[in-house]
Amino acid sequence: MNDTASQPRDVPTARAAAPRATAPGTVATGRHTTGRYTTAQATALYVGAVLGTGVITLPAMAAETAGPASLVSWAALVALSVPLAAAFAALGARYPDAGGVSSYARIAFGDRLASVVGWCFFLAVPPGAAAAAFFGGSYVAEAFGGGSTTATLTAAALMLAVTCANAVGLRTTGRLQLALAALLVTLLVAAVVLSLPHARMANLQPFAPHGWAAIGPAATLLVWSFAGWEAITHLAAELRRPARDLPRATGAAVAVVGLLYLSVAFAVIAVLGSAAAETDAPLGELMAVGVGGDARKLAAVAALLLTLGTMNAYYAAAAKLGAALGRDGSAPAWLARGSGVGEVPRRGLAVVSGLALVSLATVTAADVEVRPLVLMTTASFVTVYAIGVAAALRLLPRGSGGRAAAGAALLAVVALLLMSGAYLLWPLAVSGAALLYLRLRRARTMVG
Template sequence: MSTSSTQGPGIGDIPAQPVGRLTIWQGTALYVGAVLGTGVIALPALAAQAAGPASLLAWLGLVLLSVPLAATFSALGARFPDGGGVSTYVRHAFGARAAAVVGWCFYFAVPAGAPAAGTFAGAYVASALGGGQRTVAVTAAALLILVAVANAFGLTVSGRLQLVLAVLLVVLLLAAVVAALPHARLENLRPFAPHGWPAIGSAAALLVWSFAGWEAITHLAADFRRPARDLPRAAGLAVAVVGLLYLAVAATSVLVLGPAAGTAEAPLAELLALGIGGTVQVLAAAAALLLTLGTMNAYFAGAAKLGAALGRDGALPAWLAQGSNAGEVPRRSLAVVSGLSGLALAVTTVADVGPQPLVLLTTGSFVTVYALGAAAALRLLPRGSLPHRCALFALVAVVLLLVMTGWYLLWPLIVTASALCYLRWRSAAGSPGPDPVHGIATADCQK
């Protein structure tokens, strides 16, 4: 996660390659840490609930989509190694207003994504300690308060600790798969599509949450030793690792838990309990809490800084600009993110609708950013090249995902319209709009 307001190269320019320190293997680890996140501790159940065993096709489809998507963003990062990431590419291709839309989509996705992540962790705590939905809600609220207070005092989880948490998640996934696999039954694949084939699209819209992050390491492109070579290779290795892990967990959940896969609130804990027994549910809950704490910290820290940058550059009220400079704490922006997150958690808890609406609202925003990034790639990458063809395929697939999002697509559309209306209002009022030189910084919100 990073923010930047630096001016990148112009369209068609290939900047001199900076000399960084990241190797291919370190880059692969960062990619895996960015993409593997809280979704995998709960999304297998939500996807199975939406489409039954046919949800495995949605998982496979998202893994296949990850190939051109990762190739597109790694090619952009190698060609334009700038800390602004997607906003840099969108700014070069379509201008500062489009970059402002990207910033809004990231910023207002966090108040939906953070409480959903907290709810996922709360389900594991409830599975271990009992208490049902009350435990889930209390755990999610406690996590929101903890990360808000920590960020208010300028405390953040280090990148090294984030990687340790990612390794912990990989170990947990492998342990769950290996332990539960002897209990797999092929008859659990029948009926394969109990809710009809269109339900696969609904499952895919949910699963975007688990695959958001392929744009993440573009923020660190300039830190690679040889970005043009190392970044695409790291992306390819990460796609293989993440794809295999996700497919293994999803397939094991369906084959072992059967119809219960769609109702399991803590699927990894149930797989571990089946395979190992004992107090593994407590260990799974502890791992889920640690992982979610790191992830939510990344959401809050990045979004707070992003909001301050948006205020500084004229895409949000200037009141939010406090804390936008390096080393400062953006407490006003943090207060907005924290307040909206708490409101989202309260509404979904009172309405008793679960985290699924929050997931779809968040993924709708992610897919919108991906669509803008892929469209920018079509203008920035050399025509006829393999990355350009990957960008075209990715854009078509992402547009299909937008359609599958259904009514929840209204959220990113409302955010986009609001951003453009706000910029027009500022222009009419005589206030400066987004800085056409610096553009709008964006922050990657890891899951």
């Protein structure tokens, strides 16, 4: 596979589509046919990006925060996913580019906000990957023993496996994701179906033991589970026919993810009751109830598949984004190699993988709790969502379904921003670093 940075003529780059030169909604990319992903592979990538470590950990965390009322938080975020995913699908279909939301922000608002979006997404992936990998490792430790040592070593192994899979090439990534998505969906369905006969409606009472106000904090925590609707935009140019395939993949992914999340969340509370808030491995407990015996080992396999699928999709998307940022001048040019369609962004992948391993080492050495890492990461993704839907409102044609979806999503995203509270300091710091880099780069250019 050619590793030389290039950009096909039929894929608009963010640099070619400058804000003043391109009127919103004038770029049509429906004839783009140079990508390799099929609709099924794109759906699998989408499912893997969204349906991941959240389903193996956050039902318990949300139940601890809001009790059975956390089901309202789950339902609200599933509802939010529909317009949010539709808006990003419309953008990706019209502007298939490795820069994703960063490119849309550049077209709509200019280089500064594009850099902010790119940096927020790119630097959210390494700490998020560390937390996700540790979630998967915790299931292995629960099933086989070894405590934090087993969890940490498993997490590091997951990171290295995903790095190797992506280094082979994006085509391999798509096939791997398709297989992982099929396996993880099968395991989740089995866990829910086998455990639901043991559900008790009495476990839903009291419905809001911590008050109705707890639904907000639970929803903020659950954003982690729904982060990913923007991830596929970075790979849109890799689809064979983005204008046709991306909306189809998005609709299928929203349906699959929404149904599975609501089913698992309900089963965890209705079957486990108050014990749901006391376990670190709710899926393992569900499978133990439904299957009997030592089902925690099977749950550990499911957790590893879910974690691997999520990390696989995010490593691929972040590596492509890093290359696009280097190409467009928002990051060092050294990262630019691999931004073209079909190319492997190995330098971007190396940065993502290295920072993720550093994050894992830092968490292990400092004994940092997982919850703050989750909230820091979700604050970054909500920031990306806010700018992304604002760009959709500017770029998509008036009267189109995508633009209407963006308008509906914007109000909900603003509410999530407000609920993020102090954790917004992380994306604010990253935004400041991005703007400082641009300023220093321009200063060096003027001196040169």
